[in-house]
Amino acid sequence: MTLEVAAPLRQVPLTSEAGIAWSVQGGAGSHPATVPGEVHTDLMAACVIPDVLDGDNEGACAWIGRTDWTYRARFTWEPDGGARQELVAEGLDTLATVILNGIELGRTANQHRTYRFDITPVLAAGENELVVAFAAPVDGAERLSAELGPRPHVNHHPYNAIRKMASNYGWDWGPDVATVGIWRPIRIESWSDVRIASVRPLATVDGDRGVLEAHVELAWAGASADATVAVRVGDARAGATVAIGETSVLVTAVVEDVDLWWPRGHGDQPLYPVTVEVSTAGGVVHAWHGRVGFRTVTLDVAPDEHGEPFTIAVNGEPVYLRGANWIPDDAFVTRLTPQTYRRSIGDAVDAGMNLLRVWGGGIYESEHFYRTCDELGVLVWQDFLFACAAYAEEEPLRGEVEAEAREAVTRLSQHASLALWNGCNENIWGFVEWGWRRPLAGRTWGAGYYLELLPSIVAELDPRTPYSPGSPYSFSPFIHPNDARSGTMHLWDVWNQVDYATYRDHAPRFAAEFGFQGPPAWSTLTSVVHDEPIDPYGPQMLVHQKAADGNLKLERGLGDHLPRWRDIDEWHWITQLNQARAVGYGIEHFRSLFPRNTGAVVWQLNDNWPVISWAAVDGHGIRKPLWYVLRRVYADTLVTVQPRDGVPVLVVHNDSPREWSQRLTVARRRTGGGCAVLASETVPVRVGARGAVTVDLPAALVTPDEPEAEFLQVGTDAYWYFTEDTALRLVLTADAVSVSTERTPAGYTVRVTADALVKDLCLFPDRLESAARVDSGMVTLAAGQSHTFVVMSGELDTAALGTAPVLRAANDLTRPLI
Incomplete structure (x- = not known):
């Protein structure tokens, strides 16, 4: 008698990297294609279209979104003994018909799902042809909207009718480049008897022990015997026998004396490797590998x-959240790599952030994103993918939403960094306040998703992670969803309607969105805007300004803070400076409200193309002045001067695990040459770990003789001004500083020494070389102080490094001291 032994699961990739030759055919003939990839990147590579993101090419390429596209490949396959063969497509964008050897396998309607097709009776020994035919994404969204019944949404296209990345249809910071493509890996899996369908390794903590509950789903194909599931986590082992046809098993493994995973700033990030194996009589037939961190989140x-707080605690310790909203990091997401993810998340870490919110108009991110956050201790707030629109709750959309959510929760549940599931972005607020109810006329709009379906899926599949129905949200049906006293708040009156000084009129329990626009770096902007002469209202400039009345809001937002520009160089510097100041102003205010305020998540960290936007880091990866302000105001310990009843006071928020104790010198000084000290006091300040203190200042310090010619300095890093820059009397930068430059192996050092007050000093080496970068910015110096900028670059004009427009300060923008 011969015992038949199942062969291990075999994977055959059908990607370009594996040597499969793909082509794409549509309105421009047939051309080579890259899989994974997108039609726009394929057409650019074939020189059929220019760079879509350059100049005004976006509009000229809009026809792509209204064109059907067909991807085609031939490949050879030889039988390997597996009883079943399946085609596994991890990402098809979006309305696709999948055909193998002339036989239709199925149709897809969701970019955010994996699809699996049984191809056992269709796959042939030898040569095969695979065709994936995509319907035009813009036409498809419009057709589905008509079928479901049109519902309110922002922007141009009805993205809310299709399960596709919403911002792919354009946003107020992103291009309208609705694309199609096989955007994630595609392969053939050949197997017999049993395979692992999914693993949810839920890692929790019980005293000193780490408890891993591995929920393993299995698929069967004609097995003749039971199977064994074995789980290893670190040095711990556990297993279970599974009867034929049983599709679900729970295996619990315990790690004694476990090392806890913490967010950055609160502890280390130990990660334990996990292996799940399914075996039959002949040995292991399929294995799954991952990593977990043991922690609790509440x-x-x-x-x-005060109302209702919004406080996330990890391992029982409340975490003050210092973060940013994250959008897809490229308009064409298949161009992203492990290196680009690590660089962009590194921007968050270097700025002192401990949380990134994956916004609901994008995608469930690549594993590279979540693994990097696990390693670096960056908490992840994960939106479900619903943004700024009403969504139908009827079929077929509901079924797609449920399948998508189940897959996302299952996949992401392993990640220690995952701290919150959030039902939607602004949709509950939209229903209450954006005039949706009349056009909806009683039709569904998504409430059933956010309040019933999604929380039930999270409770079933990832009960260790908290859930919020939306952002903003007040956690009561009887409270406005954007009430400052309860839950999360989005503060968009600033930017859209009012001066940024209005931030101090708000006392949000948690500021989940707020921000202010500014242009990208000069080299980034001029790489895509070719107007002659370049002007804020030039035709190509406006292509790269997506916000409604964006440039008018940039101008209005200057208020009394800064003067209107005189030329394009001043426009660029003034609007970048105003962006940085506005956001820093808001965050310092929010942090001064601790513990009533429990966090701030700025809009936004990153850009997905070169554009005027709210981002701190532009589409070419250059850190804007805003980023340097974020690094200061997101420091573990923030020293700030804030008004209380119209009088400046000193506030220190110490978000560190150690007591902070210093004797701070607080001086009222003149802005002019020498910065003469008019009054000075040494103020002892002691703040406990994770605490805050407010210190009154003597009247001699906070009562100026000449408000327009004086300032308050606290230590070396905190300042207070008694008037706005439009009235403040400053020495022009060229007369207020001396500059020395030295060549280094990596670039240059530029040392600036002040002879008078110099506000918000920045160096922009990218104006001389687009690849040049600088280590610091938004530096304020009093007379006698120096700062050294470290520039990473090739050969530069050293004289230009010390003058405008490369070296800039706010002093350039105010009337000279008399």
């Missing part, structure tokens, strides 16, 4: 004396 929204 969300406190229990009412208190």
